[in-house]
Amino acid sequence: MSLFWTVIRHLAEIEAMATSKKVITREEWEKRLNDVKVRKEDMNKLVMNFLVTEGYVEAAEKFRLESGTEPDIDLATITDRMAVKKAVQCGNMEDAIEKVNDLNPEILDTNPQLFFHLQQQRLIELIRNGKIEEALEFAQEELAPRGEENQSFLDELERTVALLAFEDVTNCPVGELLDISQRLKTASEVNAAILTSQSHEKDPKLPSLLKMLIWAQNQLDEKAAYPRINNLSTGALEDPTV
Amino acid sequence: MDQNQFANELISSYFLQQWRHCSQTLTLTPSNPGTESDSTRPDSEYEDEREECPTELDTLNSSGGFSVVGPDKLSVLYPNVNLHGHDVGVVRANCAAPSKRLLYYFEMYVKNAGAKGQIAIGFITSAFKVRRHPGWEANSYGYRGDDGLLYRGCGKGESFGPMCPTGDTKYTTGDTIGGGINYAAQEFFFTKNGVVVGTVYKDVRGPVIPTVAVHSQGEEVTVNFGKDPFVFDIKAYEAEQRANQQEKIEYISIPVDASHGLVRSYLQHYGYEGTLELFDMASKNTVPPISLVPENGFNEEDMYAMSQRRTLRQLIRRGEIDETFAKLREWYPQIVQDDTSSICFLLHAQKFIELVRVGKLEEAVLFGRTEFEKFKRLSEFDDLVKDCSALLAYEQPDKSSVGYVLRESQRELVADAINAIILSTNPNVKDAKCCLQSRLERLLRQLTACFLEKRYLNGGDGEAFQLRRILNSGKKG
Structure with a gap:
């Protein structure tokens, strides 16, 4: 075949591909959905994984009884983990650090960044409570030496101490440190570290699967028009737009 | 048939269908004595995906005469002096690379680079003319030793480019060379002594066959289709590829409370009432509290007959089928009204199974005779009746080929069927099909x-x- 015809054929193929996206009707698609096998047992595990990872310990225990699904972690460890998380969320940092160390001292030993963030949160709480002198002392004695080891720690420390320079901290440039979201950030960091130390994944699998659904639909969109699920909270199939 | 019966039949036949699926996939794999729970069993969905994998070299379709395949069918030697470019000793694997997976990979060890080291590794389609180097013909791909170049579809090689970390892509005696396919990225990849040399886009669709070629006197290679450990860490490579994909997926954003809502609706759908109560209670106390009322309002519909569904599920999970019948007659007489309906069959069959489980075989026989007799004229249940009655033939029925009906999952199936039928008695339900699956499913x-x-x-x-x-x-x- 001459080069000319090869090129012509190739162009024709490209054109065909661009214009003819495969169309799958609702009826055909529903047939395919029907052929899919989903095991109840696996869905139960998925739900259990969510309850356990997110720390719903009582619900997880009940779900074990009601569904016969075994959790993939010792439920007692969830209670301890949630106690640490709660302490951080409430700003009881000394309590939180003590509890982490009771759980497993290696967590903070092997995770200097986490330890720094917990100490930083402790400093923030001192400032929030107006304990200025105590805050300064704590910053100089506990946090500054750590800053010497690590430039980013030092930057963070300076940012935090800057809170002391403003009278109206809520409207100052570093005011966000006093926001509840900072506590939640620290809480989720310590939560993740504890899960990792227990050889458990730090995130539940369900949100990733939902993301994967959107991703898979987007991928298939490139090649076919088919009924999509656009609203995760209804799970309704929507007819393909051609 | 009135509307109620219609919904009943629709739902029960859906669950009978699921039972049949279990029967088809699980009767083939009786469990090994003394082992495991349901979860460690080989997975039937995995089995659907099982494909033939190359295990040795194909001695029939390879260019004999120019090469000699050893008796182990894993080594190749080029004994002659080659005369021209068409004297290549090309040897392919005994089947195509499996494709329903993320990666495929195989390796070749160069035992002797021979006179010229014109060795190649690659992939060809079944249409390939077996006397050329892989990569020299259309729809074939090869990585050659003496020049270290990549060949794809023509006799002119190209370098792997900047992708190659080692620089030197040529290979010779003592080197281990690998050829692989990354199906997610649609590309081939080649390795040298455990390091990726480069990748090339796989522009051919359909099956490709692992292939090696020798072309000068004394050249000798041995292939490893995975029987021995690979030099290249394929597990780590796979993890890396998955992580890359996962990173793209994690980037997608979803509503924060999407998972929470989904778990909640799951608990509602299946009537896990106790779990739901504790879940809701805990959700109220989280920081920040999770709003229990979703955007489009609370769907109280899903709370329909919650405690009845919970009770019945518990009875079935404990194997108390008589009590289940009694409760159904009391609460939902319309469901068990017709004694020959599919749902009654499902319950009677479960009763039979429970009798066998506790060893009341005589009672089971009597029960089976009277109850299954009723369904005899309905030949649609024949296969399932057979699975149940076959239990009687074994001394250890739970380890027999029909042992799957004694698993917890069978009770679960019956409980789910009853649950769905009760959901469909809700006067607000327009289409019984909506009751079959949870939103998560x-x-x-x-x-x-x-x-x-x-x-x-x-x-x-x-x-x-x-x-x-x-x-x-x-x-x-």
Whole structure:
């Protein structure tokens, strides 16, 4: 075949591909959905994984009884983990650090960044409570030496101490440190570290699967028009737009 | 048939269908004595994906005469002096590389580079003319030793380019060379002594066959289709590829409370009332509290007959079928009104199974005779009756080929069927089909169907979505 015809054929193929996206009707698609096998047992595990990872310990225990699904972690460890998380969320940092160390001292030993963030949160709480002198002392004695080891720690420390320079901290440039979201950030960091130390994944699998659904639909969109699920909270199939 | 019966039949036949699926996939794999729970059993969905894998070299379709395949069918030697370019000793694997997966990989060890070291590794299609180097013909791909170049579809090689970390891509005696396919990225990749040399886009769809070639006197290679450990760390490579893909997926944003709402609706759908109560209570106390009222309002519909559904599920899970019948007659007489309906069959069959489980075989026989007799004229249940009655033939029925009916999952199936039928008695339910699946299940089905369709449009390349694999990922050991 001459080069000319090869090129012509190739162009024709490209054109065909661009214009003819495969169309799958609702009826055909529903047939395919029907052929899919989903095991109840696996869905139960998925739900259990969510309850356990997110720390719903009582619900997880009940779900074990009601569904016969075994959790993939010792439920007692969830209670301890949630106690640490709660302490951080409430700003009881000394309590939180003590509890982490009771759980497993290696967590903070092997995770200097986490330890720094917990100490930083402790400093923030001192400032929030107006304990200025105590805050300064704590910053100089506990946090500054750590800053010497690590430039980013030092930057963070300076940012935090800057809170002391403003009278109206809520409207100052570093005011966000006093926001509840900072506590939640620290809480989720310590939560993740504890899960990792227990050889458990730090995130539940369900949100990733939902993301994967959107991703898979987007991928298939490139090649076919088919009924999509656009609203995760209804799970309704929507007819393909051609 | 009135509307109620119609919904009943629709739902029970759906669950009978699921039972049949279990029967088909599980009767083939009786469990080994003394082992495991349901979860450690080989997964039937995985089995659907089982494909033939290359294990040795093909001595029939390879260019004999120019090369000699050893008796182990894993080594190749070029004994002659080659005369021209068409004297290549090309040897292919005994079958195509499996494609319903993320990666395929095989290796070749160069035992002797011979006179010229004109050795190649690569992939060809079945249409390949077996006397040329892989890569020299259309739809073939090869990586050659003496020049270290990549060949794809013509006799002119190209360098692997900047991708290659080592610089030197040539290979010779003592080197281990690998050829692989990454189906997710649609590309081939080649390795040298455990390091990726480069990748090339796989522009051919459909099956490709692992191939090696020798072309000068004394050249000798041995191939490893995975019987021995690979030099290249394929496990780590696979993890890396998955992580890359996962990173793209994690980038997608979803509503913060989407998972929470989904778990909640799951608990509602199946009547896990106790769990739901504790879940809601805990949700109120989280920081920040999770709003229990979703955007479009609370769907109290899903709370329909919650405590009845919970009670019945518990009875069935404990194997108390008589009590289940009694409760149904009291609460929902319309469901068990017709003694020959599919749902009654499901319950009677379960009663029979429970009798066998506790060893009341005589009672089971009597019960079976009277109850199954009623369904005899309905030949649609024949296969399932057979699975049940076959239990009687074994001394250890739970370890027999029909032992699957004694598993917890069978009770669960019956409980789910009853649950769905009760949901359909809600006067607000317009279409009984809505009661068959939880929202979580609908999403998982959509996800699986998307993966399968994408693979189909991709010429069959790539892995399917396996919930089981995701559940098992991230576990130690």
